[in-house]
Amino acid sequence: MLTSFVIGKASLLTSLFFIMGVFIVFQVAFAAIKKVLTIKDVNFDEYTLRAVLGIIYILVILFVLQNSVRGHGNSLTFVNFQLVAVIFYTVILNVPFKFHLFAPIVLAFMIFNSAITSWESWCLGAVLLAFFYTLNYIKTHTEKVFPYLYYLGSSIFFGVLYWFFAKLKFSISDQVFWKEIFDLTILEIFTFGYIATLFADVESRTALFRDATHDKLTSAYNYDAFDIDLRELFRKVKTTDMKFTMLMFDIDHFKHINDTYGHLAGHAVLKNVVKIVQTVIDNNDPKIKLYRTGGEEFNVIFPNYKLADTKPIVEEIFSAINHSDTKFDNNKINLTVSMGVSQMSKDDISINDFYSRVDEALYHSKRNGRQEITVE
Structure with a gap:
C-alpha cells in the first residue's frame, strides 16, 4: 500500500x-x-x-x-x-x-x-x-x-x-x-x-x-500524590454524584519499634505493612490507592465507594496487618494498627472538614486502647 x-x-x-x-x-x-x-x-x-x-x-x-x-x-x-x-x-x-x-x-x-x-x-x-x-x-x-x-x-x-x-x-x-x-x-x-x-x-x-508521586522507601503513593487526588475527588463530590471514602491508619507504638530494634527495623516494618495492604487492595479493587502521608501514617482512598461498601476491605486490611509480624535480624516484630474511616459528604465545606473527621476517628481508636477501627 x-x-x-x-x-x-x-x-x-x-x-x-x-x-x-x-x-x-x-x-x-x-x-x-x-x-x-x-x-x-x-x-x-x-x-x-x-x-x-x-x-x-x-x-x-x-x-x-x-x-x-x-x-x-x-x-x-x-x-x-x-x-x-x-x-x-x-x-x-x-x-x-x-x-x-x-x-x-x-x-x-x-x-x-x-x-x-x-x-x-x-x-x-x-x-x-x-x-x-x-x-x-x-x-x-x-x-x-x-x-x-x-x-x-x-x-x-x-x-x-x-x-x-x-x-x-x-x-x-x-x-x-x-x-x-x-x-x-x-x-x-x-x-x-x-x-x-x-x-x-x-x-x-x-x-x-x-x-x-511515590514514596521512595515503600513505593506507596506519597503525600503530594495524596493531596492532588484528594482535592480532585473533593471537587468531583461537590459537583457530581460521585462518592468516596477514606481510611486513615498508623502503626501502633512505632517509636518503640525504632527505639528497640533500630530505624532499619522500622524501615522493614513500613515496607512490610505496605506490601500487606497493597496485596489486599490488588485482590479487591486496583482502583483503590494507598498513600504514605507521614512517618508511620497511611491513607487509603476508596473512589466511588460508600462507607458501608468499604467495610469488608477495611476489615481485611485490619486483620491482615494485625495477624502479621516482621522479621528483622532474628527478631520477630509483632504489628498492630489503629484506624479511622469516614465518607465525604456534600456538607463538608472544605477538604479540611473531611480530613479532620477521618483524623479524629483515627485518634479516637488510639485513645481507646489502639488496635481498633473507628467509623465516623
Missing part, C-alpha cells in the same frame, strides 16, 4: 517525512481527544482509547491510499506501507496478538483489491499475519524495554519475503525488487528509530512521574 515512493516518482526522503507525519498526526490527535475527555470528566481507559483510535486511524489511511491507486495499474505504490502499518498496529498501539482482529482486516483488503482468487495474495496475507505474530512474540518474550535490533531484523526478513511474493504477482524486475528492499530497509530503520525515541521519552517521563 505505500512504497518508498508516496506518489509516483517522489523521493525516499518524501516517504520518510510522510511516515513521520502519519505518526505525529496520530500522537497529536490522541492527545487532543484525551484532553477533551478529561476536561469533560468522561471516564475512559487510556489503553483502549489509544488502540481503538489508532486502528480506525490507520485503516482510514490504508483505504484512502489504496483507493487512490485502485484501477490505475500501479498496485505497487502502497506495498511498503502495509508493512509499516503492521508495525504501527503492533508496536505503537501495543495491540495484543488476536487473529480475530487482524486477520479480517487483511481479508478485507484482499476483497477490496479483488485479489481473493490470487494465490500470491493469499501468500502476501500469510506473510503479514506471520509478521504480526512475530512482532508480538518479540514484544512479550524480551526483557529489553525496546528490542530495536530484534524488531528491525524480523522486519527486514518479512519485508524481503513480502516483496518476493509481490515480485511474483506483479512480475517485478530484479532491479526494482532490490531497490524496493533497500528503500523498505531505510524506512524500517527510520520507523523503529523514531518509535525507540518515543519509548525512551515515555520511559523517562514515567520514571520522573513515579519519583514525584
